[in-house]
Amino acid sequence: xxxxxxxxxxxxxxxxxxxxxxxxxxxxxxxxxxxxxxxxxxxxxxxxxxxxxxxxxxxxxxxxxxxxxxxxxxxxxxxxxxxxxxxxxxxxxxxxxxxxxxxxxxxxxxxxxxxxxxxxxxxxxxxxxxxxxxxxxxxxxxxxxxxxxxxxxxxxxxxxxxxxxxxxxxxxxxxxxxxxxxxxxxxxxxxxxxxxxxxxxxxxxxxxxxxxxxxxxx
Amino acid sequence: xxxxxxxxxxxxxxxxxxxxxxxxxxxxxxxxxxxxxxxxxxxxxxxxxxxxxxxxxxxxxxxxxxxxxxxxxxxxxxxxxxxxxxxxxxxxxxxxxxxxxxxxxxxxxxxxxxxxxxxxxxxxxxxxxxxxxxxxxxxxxxxxxxxxxxxxxxxxxxxxxxxxxxxxxxxxxxxxxxxxxxxxxxxxxxxxxxxxxxxxxxxxxxxxxxxxxxxxxx
DNA sequence: ACGGGCCTCCCCCGCACGGGGGAGACGCTC
DNA sequence: GAGCGTCTCCCCCGTGCGGGGGAGGCCCGT
Numbered sequence: 410x411x412x413x414x415x416x417x418x419x420x421x422x423x424x425x426x427x428x429x430x431x432x433x434x435x436x437x438x439x440x441x442x443x444x445x446x447x448x449x450x451x452x453x454x455x456x457x458x459x460x461x462x463x464x465x466x467x468x469x470x471x472x473x474x475x476x477x478x479x480x481x482x483x484x485x486x487x488x489x490x491x492x493x494x495x496x497x498x499x500x501x502x503x504x505x506x507x508x509x510x511x512x513x514x515x516x517x518x519x520x521x522x523x524x525x526x527x528x529x530x531x532x533x534x535x536x537x538x539x540x541x542x543x544x545x546x547x548x549x550x551x552x553x554x555x556x557x558x559x560x561x562x563x564x565x566x567x568x569x570x571x572x573x574x575x576x577x578x579x580x581x582x583x584x585x586x587x588x589x590x591x592x593x594x595x596x597x598x599x600x601x602x603x604x605x606x607x608x609x610x611x612x613x614x615x616x617x618x619x620x621x622x623x624x625x626x627x
Numbered sequence: 628x629x630x631x632x633x634x635x636x637x638x639x640x641x642x643x644x645x646x647x648x649x650x651x652x653x654x655x656x657x658x659x660x661x662x663x664x665x666x667x668x669x670x671x672x673x674x675x676x677x678x679x680x681x682x683x684x685x686x687x688x689x690x691x692x693x694x695x696x697x698x699x700x701x702x703x704x705x706x707x708x709x710x711x712x713x714x715x716x717x718x719x720x721x722x723x724x725x726x727x728x729x730x731x732x733x734x735x736x737x738x739x740x741x742x743x744x745x746x747x748x749x750x751x752x753x754x755x756x757x758x759x760x761x762x763x764x765x766x767x768x769x770x771x772x773x774x775x776x777x778x779x780x781x782x783x784x785x786x787x788x789x790x791x792x793x794x795x796x797x798x799x800x801x802x803x804x805x806x807x808x809x810x811x812x813x814x815x816x817x818x819x820x821x822x823x824x825x826x827x828x829x830x831x832x833x834x835x836x837x838x839x840x841x842x843x844x845x
Numbered sequence: 846a847c848g849g850g851c852c853t854c855c856c857c858c859g860c861a862c863g864g865g866g867g868a869g870a871c872g873c874t875c
Numbered sequence: 876g877a878g879c880g881t882c883t884c885c886c887c888c889g890t891g892c893g894g895g896g897g898a899g900g901c902c903c904g905t
Contacts, residue, residue, distance in 0.1 A: 565880085565881065565882085566881090567881075567882065567883095568881095575830070576834065577834070578826075578827070578830060578831040578834050580827075580828075580861075580862090581861075581862075582861085590882085590883070590884090591883075591884055591885090592884095593883080593884050593885060593886095594882075594883050594884060596862080596863075596884095597882085597883075597884080598882085598883095599862085599863080600863065600864075600865095603863075608796075609796070609798075609863090610798075610862075610863075610891090611830050611862080611863090612793070612796060612829050612830045612833055613796040615830055615833055615834060616794065616795070616796050616833060619837045783850085783851065783852085784851090785851075785852065785853095798891075798892090799891075799892075800891085808852085808853070808854090809853075809854055809855090810854095811853080811854050811855060811856095812852075812853050812854060814854095814892080814893075815852085815853075815854080816852085816853095817892085817893080818893065818894075818895095821893075827893090828861090828892075828893075829892080829893090
Protein backbone atom coordinates (compact mmCIF):
# COMPACT_ATOMS: atom_id res chain seq x y z
CA UNK A 410 0.00 0.00 0.00
CA UNK A 411 1.79 3.08 -1.28
CA UNK A 412 1.84 6.51 0.26
CA UNK A 413 -0.79 8.68 -1.40
CA UNK A 414 -0.04 12.33 -1.97
CA UNK A 415 -2.15 15.35 -2.90
CA UNK A 416 -0.26 18.23 -4.50
CA UNK A 417 -1.42 21.77 -3.81
CA UNK A 418 0.36 24.56 -5.63
CA UNK A 419 -0.80 27.38 -7.84
CA UNK A 420 2.03 26.89 -10.32
CA UNK A 421 1.44 24.00 -12.71
CA UNK A 422 5.17 23.74 -13.26
CA UNK A 423 5.83 23.05 -9.61
CA UNK A 424 3.05 20.49 -9.49
CA UNK A 425 4.50 18.78 -12.53
CA UNK A 426 7.94 18.74 -10.95
CA UNK A 427 6.70 17.30 -7.72
CA UNK A 428 4.63 14.74 -9.55
CA UNK A 429 7.58 13.67 -11.63
CA UNK A 430 9.85 13.29 -8.63
CA UNK A 431 7.33 11.51 -6.45
CA UNK A 432 5.69 9.30 -9.04
CA UNK A 433 9.08 7.86 -9.87
CA UNK A 434 9.01 6.16 -6.51
CA UNK A 435 7.31 2.77 -6.38
CA UNK A 436 5.98 3.40 -2.88
CA UNK A 437 4.55 6.85 -3.57
CA UNK A 438 1.45 7.66 -5.56
CA UNK A 439 0.22 11.12 -6.50
CA UNK A 440 -3.56 10.88 -6.28
CA UNK A 441 -4.53 14.42 -7.07
CA UNK A 442 -3.65 18.06 -7.58
CA UNK A 443 -5.13 21.39 -6.60
CA UNK A 444 -4.22 24.90 -7.65
CA UNK A 445 -5.48 26.69 -4.58
CA UNK A 446 -6.08 26.12 -0.90
CA UNK A 447 -9.79 26.68 -1.34
CA UNK A 448 -10.04 23.53 -3.39
CA UNK A 449 -8.19 21.35 -0.91
CA UNK A 450 -10.88 20.33 1.54
CA UNK A 451 -13.28 18.58 -0.85
CA UNK A 452 -10.34 16.90 -2.53
CA UNK A 453 -9.00 15.65 0.76
CA UNK A 454 -12.40 14.32 1.72
CA UNK A 455 -12.73 12.50 -1.56
CA UNK A 456 -9.21 11.24 -2.12
CA UNK A 457 -8.17 10.77 1.51
CA UNK A 458 -4.45 11.20 0.81
CA UNK A 459 -1.82 10.29 3.37
CA UNK A 460 0.13 13.47 2.73
CA UNK A 461 -0.74 16.88 1.37
CA UNK A 462 2.18 18.75 -0.16
CA UNK A 463 0.99 22.28 0.49
CA UNK A 464 2.38 25.43 -1.06
CA UNK A 465 2.43 28.48 1.16
CA UNK A 466 1.65 31.28 -1.24
CA UNK A 467 -1.51 30.78 -3.21
CA UNK A 468 -4.05 33.20 -4.64
CA UNK A 469 -7.38 32.51 -2.91
CA UNK A 470 -6.43 30.71 0.25
CA UNK A 471 -2.84 30.40 1.37
CA UNK A 472 -1.26 27.25 2.69
CA UNK A 473 -1.49 28.27 6.32
CA UNK A 474 -5.21 28.84 6.20
CA UNK A 475 -5.73 25.73 4.13
CA UNK A 476 -3.71 23.66 6.59
CA UNK A 477 -5.76 24.94 9.47
CA UNK A 478 -8.99 24.37 7.59
CA UNK A 479 -8.14 20.82 6.66
CA UNK A 480 -7.06 19.88 10.16
CA UNK A 481 -10.15 21.43 11.66
CA UNK A 482 -12.76 20.03 9.36
CA UNK A 483 -11.51 16.67 8.15
CA UNK A 484 -11.62 13.71 10.52
CA UNK A 485 -8.39 11.73 10.55
CA UNK A 486 -6.72 14.42 8.51
CA UNK A 487 -3.70 13.80 6.31
CA UNK A 488 -0.18 14.86 7.20
CA UNK A 489 0.65 18.30 5.92
CA UNK A 490 4.01 18.88 4.29
CA UNK A 491 4.41 22.60 3.70
CA UNK A 492 6.37 23.51 0.61
CA UNK A 493 8.12 26.83 0.94
CA UNK A 494 10.56 28.98 -0.91
CA UNK A 495 13.47 30.71 0.64
CA UNK A 496 11.46 33.90 0.73
CA UNK A 497 8.57 32.42 2.66
CA UNK A 498 10.58 31.85 5.78
CA UNK A 499 8.39 34.05 7.91
CA UNK A 500 5.53 31.63 7.39
CA UNK A 501 7.37 28.65 8.75
CA UNK A 502 6.38 29.14 12.34
CA UNK A 503 2.86 30.18 11.49
CA UNK A 504 2.51 26.96 9.53
CA UNK A 505 3.85 24.98 12.45
CA UNK A 506 1.23 26.52 14.68
CA UNK A 507 -1.43 25.76 12.13
CA UNK A 508 -0.51 22.13 12.52
CA UNK A 509 1.88 21.37 9.68
CA UNK A 510 4.02 18.30 10.07
CA UNK A 511 6.99 19.25 7.99
CA UNK A 512 8.63 21.78 5.76
CA UNK A 513 10.32 21.45 2.46
CA UNK A 514 12.14 23.90 0.25
CA UNK A 515 11.21 23.87 -3.40
CA UNK A 516 14.86 23.99 -4.27
CA UNK A 517 15.53 20.80 -2.35
CA UNK A 518 17.03 17.93 -4.26
CA UNK A 519 14.66 15.19 -5.42
CA UNK A 520 16.05 12.73 -2.91
CA UNK A 521 15.32 15.16 -0.10
CA UNK A 522 11.79 15.68 -1.34
CA UNK A 523 11.12 11.98 -1.45
CA UNK A 524 12.67 11.56 1.95
CA UNK A 525 10.48 14.30 3.41
CA UNK A 526 7.29 12.78 2.05
CA UNK A 527 8.15 9.37 3.44
CA UNK A 528 9.11 10.76 6.81
CA UNK A 529 5.94 12.76 7.21
CA UNK A 530 3.82 9.90 5.95
CA UNK A 531 5.29 7.67 8.62
CA UNK A 532 4.18 10.10 11.26
CA UNK A 533 7.48 11.75 11.90
CA UNK A 534 7.93 15.48 11.94
CA UNK A 535 10.35 17.36 9.79
CA UNK A 536 10.47 20.73 11.35
CA UNK A 537 14.04 21.81 10.80
CA UNK A 538 15.11 19.84 7.76
CA UNK A 539 18.61 20.48 6.52
CA UNK A 540 17.35 22.58 3.69
CA UNK A 541 15.27 24.76 5.94
CA UNK A 542 17.90 25.26 8.60
CA UNK A 543 19.22 28.44 7.10
CA UNK A 544 15.80 29.92 7.20
CA UNK A 545 14.45 31.97 9.96
CA UNK A 546 11.26 33.80 10.52
CA UNK A 547 11.09 37.46 11.25
CA UNK A 548 8.05 37.21 13.33
CA UNK A 549 5.30 34.74 12.99
CA UNK A 550 2.40 36.48 14.67
CA UNK A 551 0.64 33.27 14.49
CA UNK A 552 -2.52 31.58 15.15
CA UNK A 553 -3.39 30.10 18.45
CA UNK A 554 -4.50 26.61 17.58
CA UNK A 555 -1.49 24.34 17.63
CA UNK A 556 -1.66 20.65 17.19
CA UNK A 557 0.60 18.54 19.31
CA UNK A 558 3.14 17.95 16.60
CA UNK A 559 5.43 16.09 18.88
CA UNK A 560 2.82 13.52 19.72
CA UNK A 561 3.29 12.20 16.27
CA UNK A 562 7.04 12.65 16.22
CA UNK A 563 7.30 9.13 17.58
CA UNK A 564 9.35 10.05 20.58
CA UNK A 565 9.79 7.20 23.00
CA UNK A 566 8.95 7.72 26.65
CA UNK A 567 12.56 8.23 27.53
CA UNK A 568 13.14 10.63 24.70
CA UNK A 569 10.12 12.68 25.68
CA UNK A 570 11.40 12.82 29.23
CA UNK A 571 14.79 13.98 28.02
CA UNK A 572 13.19 16.61 25.83
CA UNK A 573 11.15 17.85 28.76
CA UNK A 574 14.29 18.33 30.80
CA UNK A 575 15.93 20.05 27.87
CA UNK A 576 13.06 22.53 27.82
CA UNK A 577 13.87 23.33 31.42
CA UNK A 578 17.35 24.39 30.51
CA UNK A 579 19.26 21.40 31.81
CA UNK A 580 22.59 20.29 30.37
CA UNK A 581 23.26 16.72 29.38
CA UNK A 582 25.15 16.12 32.60
CA UNK A 583 22.28 17.52 34.65
CA UNK A 584 19.78 15.39 32.81
CA UNK A 585 21.95 12.35 33.46
CA UNK A 586 21.90 13.17 37.15
CA UNK A 587 18.13 13.57 37.11
CA UNK A 588 17.46 10.32 35.34
CA UNK A 589 20.24 8.47 37.14
CA UNK A 590 21.84 7.23 33.96
CA UNK A 591 25.19 7.79 32.31
CA UNK A 592 26.04 10.92 30.39
CA UNK A 593 26.59 8.86 27.26
CA UNK A 594 23.06 7.56 27.53
CA UNK A 595 21.67 11.05 27.65
CA UNK A 596 23.71 12.04 24.62
CA UNK A 597 22.23 9.09 22.83
CA UNK A 598 18.66 10.11 23.67
CA UNK A 599 19.34 13.72 22.79
CA UNK A 600 20.68 12.70 19.41
CA UNK A 601 17.54 10.69 18.77
CA UNK A 602 15.33 13.60 19.75
CA UNK A 603 17.23 15.96 17.47
CA UNK A 604 16.99 13.54 14.58
CA UNK A 605 13.28 12.92 15.04
CA UNK A 606 12.54 16.59 15.33
CA UNK A 607 14.83 17.58 12.51
CA UNK A 608 16.58 19.92 14.91
CA UNK A 609 20.24 20.81 14.58
CA UNK A 610 20.87 21.42 18.25
CA UNK A 611 19.12 21.41 21.59
CA UNK A 612 18.07 25.02 21.18
CA UNK A 613 16.09 24.25 18.04
CA UNK A 614 14.60 21.24 19.77
CA UNK A 615 13.39 23.43 22.61
CA UNK A 616 11.94 25.89 20.12
CA UNK A 617 10.04 23.11 18.41
CA UNK A 618 8.81 21.92 21.79
CA UNK A 619 7.42 25.34 22.58
CA UNK A 620 5.98 26.03 19.14
CA UNK A 621 4.30 22.67 18.96
CA UNK A 622 2.71 22.85 22.36
CA UNK A 623 4.89 20.17 23.90
CA UNK A 624 5.44 22.65 26.70
CA UNK A 625 2.93 25.29 27.63
CA UNK A 626 4.62 28.55 28.44
CA UNK A 627 3.32 31.73 30.07
CA UNK B 628 19.40 56.73 48.02
CA UNK B 629 19.74 53.12 49.10
CA UNK B 630 17.87 50.12 47.79
CA UNK B 631 14.92 49.38 50.08
CA UNK B 632 13.97 45.77 50.66
CA UNK B 633 10.94 44.07 52.18
CA UNK B 634 11.53 40.55 53.51
CA UNK B 635 8.74 38.01 53.26
CA UNK B 636 9.33 34.62 54.84
CA UNK B 637 7.48 32.59 57.40
CA UNK B 638 10.65 31.55 59.20
CA UNK B 639 12.01 34.23 61.50
CA UNK B 640 15.44 32.68 61.26
CA UNK B 641 15.57 33.17 57.51
CA UNK B 642 14.37 36.74 57.83
CA UNK B 643 17.04 37.41 60.40
CA UNK B 644 19.68 35.92 58.17
CA UNK B 645 18.64 37.94 55.16
CA UNK B 646 18.42 41.07 57.26
CA UNK B 647 21.90 40.53 58.62
CA UNK B 648 23.39 39.95 55.20
CA UNK B 649 21.62 42.81 53.48
CA UNK B 650 21.79 45.40 56.23
CA UNK B 651 25.55 45.03 56.28
CA UNK B 652 25.60 46.73 52.91
CA UNK B 653 25.70 50.52 52.94
CA UNK B 654 23.54 50.78 49.85
CA UNK B 655 20.81 48.37 50.98
CA UNK B 656 18.19 49.02 53.61
CA UNK B 657 15.70 46.49 54.96
CA UNK B 658 12.54 48.49 55.50
CA UNK B 659 10.19 45.78 56.70
CA UNK B 660 9.33 42.14 57.21
CA UNK B 661 6.30 39.95 56.72
CA UNK B 662 5.65 36.37 57.76
CA UNK B 663 3.09 35.54 55.11
CA UNK B 664 2.10 36.51 51.62
CA UNK B 665 -1.25 37.73 52.81
CA UNK B 666 0.43 40.54 54.71
CA UNK B 667 2.50 41.70 51.81
CA UNK B 668 0.17 43.98 49.89
CA UNK B 669 -0.57 46.53 52.62
CA UNK B 670 3.09 46.55 53.57
CA UNK B 671 4.15 47.20 50.01
CA UNK B 672 1.64 50.00 49.68
CA UNK B 673 2.88 51.62 52.87
CA UNK B 674 6.63 51.05 52.62
CA UNK B 675 7.00 51.14 48.83
CA UNK B 676 10.14 49.00 48.79
CA UNK B 677 12.31 48.69 45.70
CA UNK B 678 12.61 44.93 46.11
CA UNK B 679 10.54 42.26 47.81
CA UNK B 680 12.49 39.17 48.81
CA UNK B 681 9.68 36.66 48.61
CA UNK B 682 9.72 33.15 50.00
CA UNK B 683 7.86 30.54 47.98
CA UNK B 684 6.39 28.31 50.65
CA UNK B 685 4.32 30.14 53.19
CA UNK B 686 1.26 29.12 55.22
CA UNK B 687 -1.63 31.37 54.19
CA UNK B 688 -0.62 32.69 50.82
CA UNK B 689 2.39 31.35 48.97
CA UNK B 690 4.98 33.44 47.18
CA UNK B 691 3.54 32.82 43.74
CA UNK B 692 0.10 34.05 44.64
CA UNK B 693 1.54 36.93 46.60
CA UNK B 694 3.73 37.94 43.69
CA UNK B 695 0.78 37.91 41.36
CA UNK B 696 -1.36 39.84 43.81
CA UNK B 697 1.24 42.52 44.35
CA UNK B 698 1.91 43.02 40.66
CA UNK B 699 -1.79 43.18 39.91
CA UNK B 700 -2.91 45.53 42.61
CA UNK B 701 -0.02 47.84 43.36
CA UNK B 702 0.79 50.62 40.90
CA UNK B 703 4.49 50.85 40.10
CA UNK B 704 5.08 47.59 41.91
CA UNK B 705 8.43 46.62 43.40
CA UNK B 706 10.76 44.07 41.87
CA UNK B 707 10.13 40.59 43.15
CA UNK B 708 13.07 38.40 44.09
CA UNK B 709 11.81 34.91 44.78
CA UNK B 710 13.70 33.04 47.46
CA UNK B 711 13.57 29.31 46.97
CA UNK B 712 15.03 26.17 48.40
CA UNK B 713 16.41 23.35 46.39
CA UNK B 714 13.17 21.48 46.88
CA UNK B 715 10.98 24.26 45.51
CA UNK B 716 12.36 23.96 42.03
CA UNK B 717 8.99 23.17 40.51
CA UNK B 718 7.79 26.61 41.44
CA UNK B 719 10.50 28.46 39.56
CA UNK B 720 8.67 28.67 36.28
CA UNK B 721 5.33 29.36 37.90
CA UNK B 722 6.94 32.26 39.71
CA UNK B 723 8.40 33.54 36.49
CA UNK B 724 4.98 33.51 34.91
CA UNK B 725 3.57 35.30 37.91
CA UNK B 726 5.99 38.09 37.15
CA UNK B 727 8.97 37.50 39.40
CA UNK B 728 12.18 39.22 38.40
CA UNK B 729 14.70 36.86 39.89
CA UNK B 730 15.39 33.76 41.87
CA UNK B 731 17.68 33.09 44.74
CA UNK B 732 18.54 29.97 46.66
CA UNK B 733 18.51 30.24 50.40
CA UNK B 734 21.76 28.36 50.51
CA UNK B 735 23.45 30.95 48.32
CA UNK B 736 26.50 32.69 49.71
CA UNK B 737 25.97 36.16 51.20
CA UNK B 738 27.81 37.80 48.33
CA UNK B 739 25.45 36.14 45.86
CA UNK B 740 22.43 37.28 47.82
CA UNK B 741 23.61 40.86 47.87
CA UNK B 742 24.44 40.68 44.20
CA UNK B 743 20.98 39.36 43.37
CA UNK B 744 19.23 42.13 45.27
CA UNK B 745 21.28 44.80 43.56
CA UNK B 746 20.75 43.30 40.13
CA UNK B 747 17.02 43.04 40.50
CA UNK B 748 16.79 46.50 42.02
CA UNK B 749 18.54 47.92 39.00
CA UNK B 750 15.90 46.43 36.79
CA UNK B 751 17.82 43.45 35.57
CA UNK B 752 16.47 39.96 35.63
CA UNK B 753 18.10 37.05 37.34
CA UNK B 754 16.27 34.08 36.02
CA UNK B 755 18.94 31.43 35.94
CA UNK B 756 21.40 32.49 38.63
CA UNK B 757 24.36 30.23 39.14
CA UNK B 758 22.86 28.81 42.27
CA UNK B 759 19.59 27.96 40.58
CA UNK B 760 21.10 26.39 37.51
CA UNK B 761 21.01 22.92 38.93
CA UNK B 762 17.35 23.24 39.53
CA UNK B 763 14.67 22.26 37.19
CA UNK B 764 10.96 22.16 37.37
CA UNK B 765 8.97 19.02 36.88
CA UNK B 766 6.09 20.77 35.37
CA UNK B 767 5.01 24.23 36.11
CA UNK B 768 1.35 24.18 35.21
CA UNK B 769 1.38 27.85 35.61
CA UNK B 770 -0.68 30.85 35.43
CA UNK B 771 -1.39 32.62 32.22
CA UNK B 772 -0.57 36.22 33.05
CA UNK B 773 3.09 36.79 32.32
CA UNK B 774 4.71 40.12 32.61
CA UNK B 775 7.22 41.05 29.96
CA UNK B 776 10.20 40.25 32.10
CA UNK B 777 12.61 40.97 29.33
CA UNK B 778 11.36 44.51 28.92
CA UNK B 779 13.05 45.27 32.15
CA UNK B 780 16.08 43.16 31.48
CA UNK B 781 17.67 46.23 29.94
CA UNK B 782 18.46 44.60 26.66
CA UNK B 783 19.72 47.03 24.08
CA UNK B 784 18.10 47.11 20.65
CA UNK B 785 20.84 45.05 19.15
CA UNK B 786 20.75 42.53 21.95
CA UNK B 787 17.01 42.16 21.62
CA UNK B 788 17.40 41.59 17.91
CA UNK B 789 20.04 38.95 18.53
CA UNK B 790 17.83 37.25 21.10
CA UNK B 791 14.95 37.24 18.66
CA UNK B 792 17.08 35.46 16.09
CA UNK B 793 18.25 33.04 18.75
CA UNK B 794 14.61 32.16 19.44
CA UNK B 795 14.28 31.24 15.78
CA UNK B 796 17.00 28.66 16.10
CA UNK B 797 19.80 30.48 14.34
CA UNK B 798 23.46 29.85 15.10
CA UNK B 799 25.88 32.67 15.77
CA UNK B 800 27.20 32.48 12.25
CA UNK B 801 23.70 32.65 10.81
CA UNK B 802 22.85 35.61 12.99
CA UNK B 803 26.02 37.33 11.82
CA UNK B 804 24.92 36.79 8.25
CA UNK B 805 21.47 38.17 8.96
CA UNK B 806 22.72 41.28 10.69
CA UNK B 807 25.66 41.71 8.32
CA UNK B 808 28.21 41.93 11.11
CA UNK B 809 31.14 39.81 12.17
CA UNK B 810 30.78 36.56 14.04
CA UNK B 811 32.77 38.00 16.93
CA UNK B 812 30.25 40.80 17.24
CA UNK B 813 27.41 38.36 17.52
CA UNK B 814 29.29 36.40 20.17
CA UNK B 815 29.67 39.61 22.08
CA UNK B 816 25.96 40.38 21.94
CA UNK B 817 25.04 36.84 22.82
CA UNK B 818 27.27 36.96 25.87
CA UNK B 819 25.60 40.19 26.98
CA UNK B 820 22.17 38.67 26.55
CA UNK B 821 23.13 35.59 28.54
CA UNK B 822 24.58 37.72 31.32
CA UNK B 823 21.55 39.99 31.54
CA UNK B 824 19.18 37.08 31.54
CA UNK B 825 21.21 35.01 33.94
CA UNK B 826 21.23 32.26 31.35
CA UNK B 827 24.05 29.79 31.02
CA UNK B 828 23.67 29.11 27.34
CA UNK B 829 21.52 30.08 24.38
CA UNK B 830 19.02 27.35 25.15
CA UNK B 831 18.25 28.80 28.57
CA UNK B 832 18.02 32.23 27.00
CA UNK B 833 15.44 30.97 24.52
CA UNK B 834 13.49 29.35 27.35
CA UNK B 835 13.44 32.61 29.26
CA UNK B 836 12.30 34.39 26.11
CA UNK B 837 9.37 32.02 25.75
CA UNK B 838 8.45 31.92 29.41
CA UNK B 839 8.57 35.67 29.75
CA UNK B 840 6.49 36.41 26.72
CA UNK B 841 9.33 37.85 24.67
CA UNK B 842 8.14 35.51 21.94
CA UNK B 843 4.56 34.38 21.65
CA UNK B 844 4.39 30.73 20.72
CA UNK B 845 1.47 28.60 19.68
C1' DA C 846 36.09 68.54 26.37
C1' DC C 847 35.10 64.58 28.87
C1' DG C 848 32.59 60.50 30.26
C1' DG C 849 29.33 56.82 29.29
C1' DG C 850 26.69 53.70 26.69
C1' DC C 851 26.49 51.17 22.56
C1' DC C 852 28.21 48.69 18.66
C1' DT C 853 31.88 46.72 16.52
C1' DC C 854 35.84 43.47 16.30
C1' DC C 855 39.93 40.93 18.16
C1' DC C 856 42.72 37.46 21.07
C1' DC C 857 43.12 32.96 23.80
C1' DC C 858 41.09 29.03 25.91
C1' DG C 859 38.36 25.02 27.70
C1' DC C 860 34.56 22.35 27.23
C1' DA C 861 30.00 20.76 26.28
C1' DC C 862 27.85 19.46 22.38
C1' DG C 863 26.61 16.67 18.52
C1' DG C 864 27.84 13.22 14.57
C1' DG C 865 29.20 8.65 13.47
C1' DG C 866 30.05 4.55 14.58
C1' DG C 867 29.22 0.17 17.69
C1' DA C 868 27.44 -3.10 21.30
C1' DG C 869 25.05 -5.68 25.04
C1' DA C 870 20.60 -6.53 27.67
C1' DC C 871 15.84 -6.69 27.98
C1' DG C 872 11.11 -7.42 26.51
C1' DC C 873 8.00 -7.77 22.92
C1' DT C 874 5.92 -10.05 18.88
C1' DC C 875 5.78 -13.49 15.27
C1' DG D 876 14.05 -19.09 18.17
C1' DA D 877 14.52 -15.04 15.44
C1' DG D 878 13.58 -10.39 14.95
C1' DC D 879 12.71 -5.77 16.49
C1' DG D 880 12.57 -1.69 19.33
C1' DT D 881 14.09 0.41 23.46
C1' DC D 882 17.37 1.61 26.85
C1' DT D 883 21.82 1.53 28.25
C1' DC D 884 26.81 2.58 27.62
C1' DC D 885 31.21 3.03 24.94
C1' DC D 886 34.74 4.93 21.46
C1' DC D 887 36.67 8.88 18.48
C1' DC D 888 36.40 13.39 16.63
C1' DG D 889 35.48 18.22 15.09
C1' DT D 890 33.62 22.46 16.31
C1' DG D 891 30.39 25.72 17.89
C1' DC D 892 29.83 27.83 22.05
C1' DG D 893 30.74 30.74 25.89
C1' DG D 894 34.11 33.04 29.41
C1' DG D 895 37.74 36.17 29.99
C1' DG D 896 40.09 39.72 28.61
C1' DG D 897 40.79 44.08 25.53
C1' DA D 898 40.11 47.98 22.11
C1' DG D 899 38.51 51.50 18.81
C1' DG D 900 34.68 54.45 16.91
C1' DC D 901 30.34 56.58 17.45
C1' DC D 902 26.72 59.40 19.42
C1' DC D 903 24.89 61.86 23.19
C1' DG D 904 24.42 64.51 27.22
C1' DT D 905 26.71 67.63 30.46
